[in-house]
Amino acid sequence: MSDVIKLNKLPERVILPLKQHDGIACAPLVKKGDEVHLGQKLGDCKGSELAYIHSPYCGNVVAVEARPAPGGKSVLSVVLEPVECTEAPEFVPEKEAPPSRLMEIIEAAGIVEYYEKPTYKILKPGPLIDTLILNATFPLITRAYLPFLDKVLEGFQLMLEAGGISKGVIVLRADDKESIQAFKKASLNGKPLPVAPIIGKRHADYYFEDTDSDLIALVAGKKTYTPTMMNLLSADVMGRSLPLGYKPEDVHLSICGIKSAKAVYDAIKEGKPYLENAVTITGAVNNPKSLFVRFGTPVKDVIEACGGYRGEPGKLIINGSMGGVAVYTDEVPIVKNTTGIVVQAKEEVLRDEAMPCIHCARCVDACPVNLLPGRIAVMADCGMYEKCGEYYALSCIECGECAAVCPAKRHLVQLIRYSKLQLQKMNEAKNAEVIE
């Protein structure tokens, strides 16, 4: 816990991509040569799914241009030359705000979930939401927030209040003992927070009735629910699995991360916009740890704060080694949905050659959503996309388990992703025909 520190050293350059969520990109509010102060709004956007960009540093705008972003593409970014802030920033919290006002504050703070959706959008997505799930199954990230557990819980309650959601569930990993202990000690309005395991068919609803509390923490299996694994999360925690093409809100659920709970607290109780979060650095660095990093800080500087690369780096992976993106430069910035950075040394980088499938069915045994990944991949390879659809390719959650266990080292995830893309295009074309 004590090793979670805040990265305060000023980087040489700060790069703030103007699109850090899944939606419409922001338009820059500043131009080259402008002076910006801490918390100033740099990007504005209009539309239904938006997240404003604020400056986490004081400094001067050096350029507004396309720069590599951690998603792998180049995105229009505001580049700052940071300086020490001369005057303390003024953040004014609002007291006694009604739920509608809370929502506005959350929207204005530009808070984004770990899966790139703006937080205000998931609190009121349209259909009635009865339960908000806080996904705390990233053990290192959860541990980084344990010192602020009170704030996280309060932020979570504020989210429930803002969205008018009656119940909240915090999901923990079973092997993350440290976090479980901390949540057991936590109190909620003077009462202890109920912490319970998920056993068999005893899902969240059972414990809501059992404990008489509207907010509980549940210990799930030894699984980290990555952004694409919504279906699995809602099935495991609530017992509500999502049929093909359904979103969590269709079964009255919303999912948020521990980072946004803390960010909501900061926004409402301290008046701060979303400026920093915890990032875990693991792999081939000299001193792997979790850090609080302000957005826009290049990965290079974060690695430096962890003692630099150990040996010659071969691969830099943003957001986990199972589903993350390998980036081509360490100049990419930390953005709102960055959770972890994995560094692989040169000799650790995989250099496998794909072989023909031997139908060993390891992918079938590994698949958490009961698909036949090998079969779908073969058909995607041949361009038989309708057939992929018949084998439920669209239900794939892209967790990467199948490709990880494949003895023939086939590129199952990409092939399935490709077939999903083609199927979506075909569906769009079909819908367009119907409208005509």
Added chain:
Amino acid sequence: MTQFTISPPPHRRSKISVKSLMYGRIAALLIVGAASLLLFGTPALINILAAILGAVGTELVIQLAFKQKLTISDGNALYLGLLLALICPPTLPAWMAFVGGAFAIGVGKHAFGGIGSYMFHPSLTAWVFLNLAWAQNMLPESIPITSEFSDLLYETGAGFLTDVSPILIILTGLILIATKFIEWRIPLSYFLTTVILALFLGEDPSYIMQGTFLLGVFFIATETATTPVTKNGRLVYGILCGVLTITYGYFAGNYLWGTLYALLLSNVVAPYIEVKTLPTPLGGVLNE
């Protein structure tokens, strides 16, 4: 400036490869083969070498002739040749074992498209070929009966090379299952079905518990390319293998032939079992 590799996820994979799977199986079969040398001596060794030579040599020739990538080092041809030698009697002339190995790879494997693409087990295909071509030479001198426990350990009335030590096949097979080189569903359902049906029909288990049957349970039936990939499909496949083994064995009176022909027939049905046992994804599919 540091150069970074970019590649699609996952960035971490298990160390098991097709090659390691093959060599795991080869190691197990070599132990079984070594036991047969104790009883049969040099002819068995020569047959094993001839079959392997035929298999690996054919693969080499085919891949050179068609300018394909050489894959003899992945162990698949070696494994198939070794397996074929184990289901032949030691009295088989070595040149026939060589032809059998060549047939297994040339027709059984590469004519169907190479590794993973064949629908019949290549070693079984070659076994049937040898049986039809030189029926006299493929007849074992005796049909083994494991009436006592010591027969399971060391069967002196063995017919095929593999029949010498059934207990070794069980042990190596269980080790491969425990280390996840072989998946447990097919061996379990195949073995249980056979035993239950045998008890039901009042068949003497000492005729069934022989090296060939156990080799079929642990090694031939689990040949990945010729089995369904669905979880339920594998259980059904094992049951089918068991039913056919008992059917052939009960009416033909010989579980060596019974097992091998039953497995060949099951290979034919495997794709049908697979499409009939497609799993529904988690959450199901609505509006269809």
